[in-house]
Amino acid sequence: MRFVIGKHGLRPFDKAARDFLDSLTTTEPIEVEALHPHDAAFRRHIFGVLEALADGLHTTPEVVRAKLLMSTGNFQLVGHVMGSTVIAVSSMSRSAMRDPELRTFWDEAKTIITDNMLACIKDDAERHRVEELLSLEPA
Incomplete structure (x- = not known):
């Protein structure tokens, strides 16, 4: 699944990311790591x-x-x-x-x-x- 960083924070990029966010039931922080850091x-x-x-x-x-x-x-x-x-x-x-x-x-x-x-x-x-x-x- 992929996410993008927009003006309003992290947003889902594909269906898998949307489904993942929809499946969350808590407000616990989620730790993510950039797959390809960008300068x-x-x-x-x-x-x-x-x-x-x-x-x-x-x-x-x-x-x-x-x-x-x-x-x-x-x-x-x-x-x-x-x-x-x-x-x-x-x-x-x-x-x-x-x-x-x-x-x-x-x-x-x-x-x-x-x-x-x-x-x-x-x-x-x-x-x-x-x-x-x-x-x-x-x-």
Whole structure:
């Protein structure tokens, strides 16, 4: 069974969780442990850097994310359609890319950003802003 944490506390995510909560007859505390701990600050930091990088490159964060996922090998070759190669980049959602995989991806992505992508930002102020964000560690 799975639960999610919302604005109003722990809520059931699936039928098994709803049934479990409905079956409780006491108000005794229940102890739960996160199956996959989640570092929200780290994830926000990464997406903030990707957005700043996209602004500097005059593109969208989705394009930047796709390029980095491709460059780090986080994609699947789907096949060939009408003479074009079709790929599917991996998802960076919490359920698809847990924190350890995200940290590995980010270590590789930072190298690609500093070695290749920063040089494409023409505006010095934008480039320095992205460099500063890259050097910061999330809280």
